Amino acid sequence: MSAIAGTLSITIDGTNYAVAGSGTYLVSSTNRETLKGQDGVHGYKEMPNEGHIAWTGRDSNAFKIADLNAADGVTVVAVLANGKVIIAKNAWRDGEPAKVNTEDGTFDILFSSASVKEQ
Structure with a gap:
């Protein structure tokens, strides 16, 4: 039986980043909202x-958090334990800037894109 969950590797423009905790992904799609009126x-x-x-990363002296926070137009690749490869093209760091917890060197970061696909 093959693994279906558990490991995650992340690269941004070909550079590997340490993953300290869980990650998430959402493929690009559409939101649907029901339209209703008084008649139905x-x-x-x-x-x-x-x-x-998105993922929880681990800080190191190999990169600057400021560079991650300023990232725009990058390609983010996530490789999952089940063999899926998730690719975000022309992505930007979204939401609050990453802040590092100095006790364990972790940070949470989110990259968004109009083009996030599974392979």
Whole structure:
């Protein structure tokens, strides 16, 4: 039986980053919202939705957190234990800037993109 979960590796523009904790991903897709009126359900609207790759990383002297926080137009690749490869092209660091917990050297970071796909 093959592994279906457990390991994660992350690269950004070909550079490996240590993964200290769990990661998540969302492939690019659409959001759907039901449209209804006083006379019933009319249907739904559909809007594009960005995808993301996020993880808890480990700080080191091999890179600067400021560079991660400023990242824009990068390619983020996540390789999962089950063999899936998740690719975010032309991604940007999204949300709050990464802040490092100095007790264990961890930080949370999120990269979003209009193009996040599974391979």
